[in-house]
Amino acid sequence: MSKMRAVLIKGGQGPIENLYLGETDKPVPTKGQVLVKIVAFGLNRMDLLQRQGGYPVPPGASSILGVEFSGRVTELGEGVTRWAIGDEVFGLAGGGAYAEFLNCDEGLLLKKPGHLSWVEAASIPENYITAYQALVKYGEVKKGDHVLVHAGASGVGLAAIQMARESGAATVTATASTTEKLEWLRSIPNGATHTVNYRTEDFAAEVGKTTNGRGVDIVIDFVGQSHWAKNIQSLAIDGRMIMLATLSGNEVPSVNLGQILYKRLRIQGSTLRSRSSEYQTELIARFRDFVDKLTGANGGGPIRTYIHKVYPWTEIQSAHHEMADNKNSGKIIVEIQ
Ligand SMILES: NC(=O)c1ccc[n+]([C@@H]2O[C@H](COP(=O)([O-])OP(=O)(O)OC[C@H]3O[C@@H](n4cnc5c(N)ncnc54)[C@H](OP(=O)(O)O)[C@@H]3O)[C@@H](O)[C@H]2O)c1
Numbered sequence: 001m002s003k004m005r006a007v008l009i010k011g012g013q014g015p016i017e018n019l020y021l022g023e024t025d026k027p028v029p030t031k032g033q034v035l036v037k038i039v040a041f042g043l044n045r046m047d048l049l050q051r052q053g054g055y056p057v058p059p060g061a062s063s064i065l066g067v068e069f070s071g072r073v074t075e076l077g078e079g080v081t082r083w084a085i086g087d088e089v090f091g092l093a094g095g096g097a098y099a100e101f102l103n104c105d106e107g108l109l110l111k112k113p114g115h116l117s118w119v120e121a122a123s124i125p126e127n128y129i130t131a132y133q134a135l136v137k138y139g140e141v142k143k144g145d146h147v148l149v150h151a152g153a154s155g156v157g158l159a160a161i162q163m164a165r166e167s168g169a170a171t172v173t174a175t176a177s178t179t180e181k182l183e184w185l186r187s188i189p190n191g192a193t194h195t196v197n198y199r200t201e202d203f204a205a206e207v208g209k210t211t212n213g214r215g216v217d218i219v220i221d222f223v224g225q226s227h228w229a230k231n232i233q234s235l236a237i238d239g240r241m242i243m244l245a246t247l248s249g250n251e252v253p254s255v256n257l258g259q260i261l262y263k264r265l266r267i268q269g270s271t272l273r274s275r276s277s278e279y280q281t282e283l284i285a286r287f288r289d290f291v292d293k294l295t296g297a298n299g300g301g302p303i304r305t306y307i308h309k310v311y312p313w314t315e316i317q318s319a320h321h322e323m324a325d326n327k328n329s330g331k332i333i334v335e336i337q
Contacts (some may be wrong), residue, residue: 002025004099005099006021006100007064008022009051013050013052016321018051024064026100027062027096027102028075031078032105033106034076034109035073035103038102039070039335040118040310041333042069042097042124042155043333045154047067047320048323056274057095058274060094061094065098066097067095068126069090069093069125070089070112072087072089074101077103091109091284092104092108098313098334107278107280110287113291116296120296120305123155123330124305127155127158127159127331128159128290130244131156132290133270135160135164135242138268139242141164141217146169146211146215146218147164147173149161149220150227151223152175153174153328154222155331156244159305161185171216177197180329189302190304193210218241218242221241222244224249224252228252232263233259237263237264240265243270308330312334312337313334
C-alpha cells in the first residue's frame with residue numbers, strides 16, 4: 001500500500017503535544033469517490049474535541065482529524081462524472097483533511113473559484129455551510145428579521161452575521177468576550193449592527209432595547225447552558241433558536257416552558273458532520289449559489305471569509321494552541337508543504 005504524510009495523534013488521543021507529523025496509508029478512491037491532494041485545511045473546534053477523544057468519528061470516516069480542505073483532484077473512483085483530474089476543488093469531509101491526500105464523495109466537493117486563494121477556499125466549507133444550514137434552512141431568515149448571533153467572532157458566527165445581513169436582516173446583534181472582537185465585528189462590511197460583551201452586559205436587555213422590546217426572530221446559539229434563559233427572553237413571538245453547540249454546558253437547572261409555549265418558539269438542534277453523505281450533497285447543492293457571493297477579506301464581495309492566521313503543518317501544535325486559547329477572530333488555516 002502507498003504511504004502518505006499526515007498529522008497523527010500519539011496514542012490515538014490526547015493533549016496538543018501528542019500531535020505529530022507521521023506516515024500512514026494513502027487512501028484509495030472507491031465508487032463515487034475522488035482522491036484530492038490537499039493544499040490547505042481549516043481548523044475547527046471539533047478537531048480539538050476529537051483530539052481529546054470527545055468527538056465521535058462518523059461511521060466510515062477517516063479517524064485522521066480535519067473536516068474541510070482545498071486541493072487538486074488526483075484520482076477518480078469508479079463512476080465519478082462531475083470531476084476530472086487536475087480540477088481545483090474545496091469541500092467537506094467526515095474526517096481526514098490533516099493529510100496529504102483525502103478521499104471524498106464527489107457530491108461533497110465544490111469547484112474552487114479563481115478569485116479565492118487555496119487558504120480562503122479551505123476556510124469556507126464547515127463554517128459557511130453550517131451557518132447556511134442554521135440560518136437559511138432552519139432559521140428561514142428573511143428581510144426585516146432581527147437576528148442574534150453568539151460567538152460572533154468564531155468562524156461560524158462570522159459567516160452567520162454576514163449571511164443574515166446579506167439576507168436583509170434589520171439588525172444583527174453579535175456577542176463575544178472582548179472589546180477588540182466586538183469593535184472588529186462592527187467594522188467589517190455586512191458585519192454586526194450591534195454588539196454585546198456577554199461577560200459584562202446583559203444581551204437579552206440589549207436586544208430588547210435594539211428591537212424596541214419586540215425581541216429577535218432568530219438566535220444562533222453555540223453556548224447552551226449559561227445563555228439559555230437569556231436566549232429565551234431575547235426571542236420574539238414565533239422566534240427560532242438554532243443550537244449549534246453547548247460550549248458552556250448541556251444542562252439547564254430550571255426551564256420556563258411557558259415562554260416556549262406562549263411565544264410559539266421553535267428550538268432546533270443542528271449538526272453537519274454526522275449527517276449522511278446524501279443529505280450533505282443536497283445541502284451543498286443548495287449552498288452552491290452562495291459561493292459566487294463569497295470572497296476573501298479584501299475581495300469586495302457581500303460575504304467574506306476572514307483568515308485569522310495561517311500555519312505550516314509542521315506547526316500544527318501552535319495552531320491548536322491558538323484555537324484552544326480562544327484567540328482567533330476568523331479562521332485558522334494550515335498549509336501542507
Ligand atoms: N452543529 C454544527 O453543525 C456545527 C458545525 C461547526 C461548528 N460547530 C460549533 O460551533 C462552534 C464554533 O465553532 P468554530 O470552529 O467557528 O469556533 P471558534 O472559531 O474557535 O470560536 C469559538 C468561540 O466561542 C466562544 N466561546 C467559547 N466558549 C464559550 C463559552 N463558554 N461561552 C460563550 N462563548 C464561548 C469564544 O469566543 P468569545 O467567548 O469571545 O465569544 C470562542 O472563540 C463550536 O462550538 C463548534 O463545535 C457546530
